[in-house]
Structure formats: structure tokens, C-alpha cells
Amino acid sequence: MVSEKEIIVAAAVFVVALISQGEGIMGGREAAPHSRPYMASIQVPEGEHMKHVCGGFVVADQWVMTAAHCQPNGQDGRKVVLGVHSLSEPEETKQTFEILEFHTHPNFDLSNYDNDIALIKLDRPFVASEAVKAVGFLRAGGTNPTTDEEVETAGWGALDNLGRRPDKLRELFVDVFSPDECGDSDHFGSKFTSNMMCAHRVCPKPCTKPFRKEDTCDGDSGGPLLYNSTVVGITSNGGKKCGQLRKPGIYTIVSHYTEWIDNTMTPQPAAEESS
Structure with a gap:
């Protein structure tokens, strides 16, 4: 005879399975490996490994665009990984970068996420390949x-x-x-x-x-x-x-942010010393 506890457990498993089946990125499908070579994975340390926390995309040879709310408490050991399809499997295409600069839009509003845009300057230019390209x-x-x-x-x-x-x-x-x-x-x-x-x-x-x-x-x-x-x-x-x-x-x-993007990514000329 099936116990009441077993019935409850079975019902819970069924509900979890029902929820899981239909709600994926929610829905969608696995992308063809490296078919989106501009994609970036922003990762934070978790024990001996790195954990994906946010996405981003490559817009120039040393720049990745992302959301401002992806950097709420400083860099905290964050790294940017390009050329990645599987987060866990070793891939020769992967390039890992330190974050040299993180520029959050000055008018980002955490209360409603208005102006939720940021630019990351990598510690070096990426090496272009079929798996890593700007968009x-x-x-x-x-x-x-x-x-x-x-x-x-x-x-x-x-x-x-x-x-x-x-x-x-x-x-x-x-x-x-x-x-x-x-x-x-x-x-x-x-x-x-x-x-x-x-x-x-x-x-x-x-x-x-x-x-x-x-x-x-x-x-x-x-x-x-x-x-x-x-x-x-x-x-x-x-x-x-x-x-x-x-x-x-x-x-x-x-x-809506062309001017801010251009000003952030363009090196500012050094001020001339007065004589």
C-alpha cells in the first residue's frame, strides 16, 4: 500500500517536473556552438571555480557592453570570458579577461532600472576568431x-x-x-x-x-x-x-546612449600643462 507521505512526495516531484519542462531562458533552444561569437559571460569566484552571473556582448576590440545592475558591489574578482559555449567544458576558443574598467551609466536608477547600461574595458584586446567577434x-x-x-x-x-x-x-x-x-x-x-x-x-x-x-x-x-x-x-x-x-x-x-558610449570608449586627450 502506498503511504500518504509517498503520495505527497510523488505529487511534489510531478509539480517540479511540470514547471521545469516549459519554462526554459524560459523556452528557447540551445544555440549552435559559437554561432553568436559576440557573447560574453561575466563570472565571479565561487570556491575554486568561477560562476556565471551575467551576460554581455563584445562591441569593440577591448570593450564589452552589459547591464549596469550586473556590477552592484564592485568587481569582486569578476572576470569576462569570451569564445564560450559550455560554461564547464574546456574549450580552446575561450579567452578570459580581467576587468580593467567598469563604466556604469551615471543616471542608472536602481529603483526601476532606468538607464541600465554599462561598458566593461578588458585588460587587453581580444584575439579575433570565428568564436570571438564584435557585433x-x-x-x-x-x-x-x-x-x-x-x-x-x-x-x-x-x-x-x-x-x-x-x-x-x-x-x-x-x-x-x-x-x-x-x-x-x-x-x-x-x-x-x-x-x-x-x-x-x-x-x-x-x-x-x-x-x-x-x-x-x-x-x-x-x-x-x-x-x-x-x-x-x-x-x-x-x-x-x-x-x-x-x-x-x-x-x-x-x-538612446550613443553619445555616452562614444565618450566612454574614446580616450580623452590629456590636458596640456600650462606654461
């Missing part, structure tokens, strides 16, 4: 995607709200969500600003039921949102739980 980003005056247009992102973020993490890079195709709806009281309200765009996928095209919502999740922060192979957004924030219907992923609109 272009949309500049001021460029055309951002509009409501219902398809965009794409990638990362090593959580697969579900249980905190399961993938070892290999995953990619996701989502749809831009109406900014008017994203900013209404049923969604993000006043937290949502003109520097942000929302995106998720409630049902793929063509839509076949049943379907669980697809979205970015914890650990995907700092990764790129691309439209026509150009970065238009940075994975920023969403709800307290991933995959909530009324809490699409929020992305920082990169084209």
Missing part, C-alpha cells in the same frame, strides 16, 4: 523594432523559477510588446520608461496550444537583444518571477 549596435537615429516584430536574444540564464541553469548557451526568439501596454498599471506602470522596450513570446507563430510563455530570466541580464543582426537592446529586468504573462522582459534601448 554592431544601433546608434542614434536608427530604427528600432516596433510592436509584434521579432527580435532575438541569448544567454546562460535560469531555465525556470527553480533556479536551474544551463551549461550551454541558449537562444530565444521573442516579439516586441506594445510600449503603451507595458507601461500601463496592469504591467509595469511608472517603472517603465521611454528608455526601455518590452519583449516576450506568448505563443509562437503559427500558434499551437498548449504553450508556455518564453522569456529571458535571471542570469540573462546584460545580454543583447538583436533585430536584423544588430543589437537594439540590453537584457535588463522584468518581474520577480520569470515567465509571468503581465511581466514581459525589459530591455534597455541602446540607441
